[in-house]
Amino acid sequence: MLILEFKIKATLAQNKAIEEAIRTTQFVRNSCIRYWMDNQKVGRYDLNKYCAVLAKEFSFANELNSMARQSAAERAWSAIARFYDNCKRKITGKKGYPRFRRNVSSVEYKTTGWSIDRNTCKHINFTDKKKIGRLKLIGTHDLRFYSDDLIKRVRLVKRADGFYAQFCIDVVVNEEVEPSGIARGLDFGLKFAYADQLGYTEPNPRFYRKSEKRLAKLQRRVSKKFKRGQPQSNNYKKSRQKLAKQHLKISRQREEWAKKVARCVIKSTDFIAYEDLKVLNMVKNHKLAKSISDIGWYSLRVWIEYFGVKFGKTTIAVAPHYTSVDCSSCGAKVEKTLSTRTHKCACGVELCRDRNAATNILRSSLRTVGHTGTWAEYSALNAWGESTSTLALAIQSQAS
Numbered sequence: 001m002l003i004l005e006f007k008i009k010a011t012l013a014q015n016k017a018i019e020e021a022i023r024t025t026q027f028v029r030n031s032c033i034r035y036w037m038d039n040q041k042v043g044r045y046d047l048n049k050y051c052a053v054l055a056k057e058f059s060f061a062n063e064l065n066s067m068a069r070q071s072a073a074e075r076a077w078s079a080i081a082r083f084y085d086n087c088k089r090k091i092t093g094k095k096g097y098p099r100f101r102r103n104v105s106s107v108e109y110k111t112t113g114w115s116i117d118r119n120t121c122k123h124i125n126f127t128d129k130k131k132i133g134r135l136k137l138i139g140t141h142d143l144r145f146y147s148d149d150l151i152k153r154v155r156l157v158k159r160a161d162g163f164y165a166q167f168c169i170d171v172v173v174n175e176e177v178e179p180s181g182i183a184r185g186l187d188f189g190l191k192f193a194y195a196d197q198l199g200y201t202e203p204n205p206r207f208y209r210k211s212e213k214r215l216a217k218l219q220r221r222v223s224k225k226f227k228r229g230q231p232q233s234n235n236y237k238k239s240r241q242k243l244a245k246q247h248l249k250i251s252r253q254r255e256e257w258a259k260k261v262a263r264c265v266i267k268s269t270d271f272i273a274y275e276d277l278k279v280l281n282m283v284k285n286h287k288l289a290k291s292i293s294d295i296g297w298y299s300l301r302v303w304i305e306y307f308g309v310k311f312g313k314t315t316i317a318v319a320p321h322y323t324s325v326d327c328s329s330c331g332a333k334v335e336k337t338l339s340t341r342t343h344k345c346a347c348g349v350e351l352c353r354d355r356n357a358a359t360n361i362l363r364s365s366l367r368t369v370g371h372t373g374t375w376a377e378y379s380a381l382n383a384w385g386e387s388t389s390t391l392a393l394a395i396q397s398q399a400s
């Protein structure tokens with residue numbers, strides 16, 4: 001799948017129509033959650049049928065395209081299915097019971113309710129009763145290469161700086177690159193974004209930390225103009241908009257950085273092992289939560305896995321237990337605090353703790369892969385022309 005995004009240029013009336021469609025999507029999604037709570041043995045197709053009932057009862061729901069209502073029901077079922085899956089796997093803690101949402105920011109159309117102007121491919125027309133109408137698309141992507149049959153979904157998204165249109169296109173995005181013969185283990189950290197077993201470290205960009213003064217100033221303006229128990233002024237709304245735009249800028253900086261770093265890692269490596277970190281549990285430590293959220297480990301991991309599939313590389317997530325404690329040379333446990341940056345073992349090994357952990361991560365991934373048989377699939381996909389055992393031995397020699 002390929003996602004293409006365009007900025008939307010619309011009139012004030014069209015913006016209000018898009019917001020109304022988003023609110024209707026939120027209503028249908030929450031109504032489906034309530035229907036599931038009040039009735040037993042409700043399945044995915046039952047929620048789709050319930051959308052027709054809502055359309056008959058509420059005129060504003062009938063104005064939304066029928067497939068857009070089904071997309072809202074699918075969002076509800078996604079939350080329900082995730083809850084069922086967590087219960088079956090018996091995960092510890094909360095299972096993610098479906099909740100009502102009040103911050104839905106998008107409406108999604110499937111194959112009907114919209115049409116692209118094929119003369120220019122820079123305009124899209126929405127034909128449902130919400131009266132969104134014809135919208136201009138601003139962007140560098142060219143939709144002439146993709147027919148309407150390939151466009152499976154169109155989503156309108158509201159952000160702090162305006163509205164965007166996203167096109168989900170059913171095309172293969174795989175690319176072939178020359179194998180490099182390199183394997184890397186990545187140890188995520190706070191001082192460095194990551195470190196590998198060869199000693200390379202990626203600097204931590206700290207986008208949020210660098211913008212804290214600007215955010216604090218904007219937040220003070222919002223608080224100063226807020227009037228409790230009274231209608232808020234236009235100045236308050238403008239200040240709140242500026243604050244939201246600054247947060248959006250930081251998130252975009254972090255996302256682009258993660259995309260660039262992940263692409264470089266994947267294209268220069270054939271086998272990547274990294275820590276399977278539980279970020280949601282780690283941010284419960286309030287002393288480190290800001291720094292952990294600022295660096296964006298999860299986003300980096302998502303892009304590494306995405307580019308791994310795109311370029312046909314193998315990515316393995318390894319349990320992080322004892323990777324910083326075990327000695328990469330003799331296997332002895334060397335306890336250290338977070339402030340201890342050097343690994344010193346009785347066997348005589350002395351190196352950076354991140355490099356020691358990266359080496360342990362790579363070796364652990366090789367043991368795991370050897371048991372699951374992933375190396376055979378990897379060798380066949382990339383046509384290395386080497387046997388599984390030969391390839392594993394070669395990468396182990398590079399790690400040591």
